[in-house]
Amino acid sequence: MGLYKHILLAVDLTEESDQLISKVHQLAENTQADLSVIHVLEPLGFRYAGEVPMDYSAIQKQFDEHAQSKLSKYSQSLNYPVKKSQIVFGHIEHEVRRIAEEDNCDLIVVGCHGRHGVALLLGGSTASGVLHGAKTDVLAMHVHKIDNQDG
16 A cells, blocks of 8 residues: 555544544654645535525625634644645535545545444444545544533
């Protein structure tokens, strides 16, 4: 197996994503690979279509601006040159695979939590969704769920 030349890191920009920073930095540095970072926003209409009849465009714009700011900070925190940092809209699994193919990435890295082994591969996780149908290697890195409750 040859070295990876272009790694695509797919992040959800939650606190759990921060756990990937040092691992991805080390992986990219060890392989001297290009590194791209992607965050996929599912348009609010996908999630709430038909439930609440309203125009989501103003709320969507706020989500977009917030995500762009977080993605920029996240990319800087990798402390490794990021070739491309982007936000795309659509279904997460499909968009990650599409961008990986368009940008000639040979490794997709995603975070996952809660499932291991066969349960991960058969379950409904985002990592599983990216893996099924991917035309390249997919590395699912375990992250620990962060409990944000005070107490």
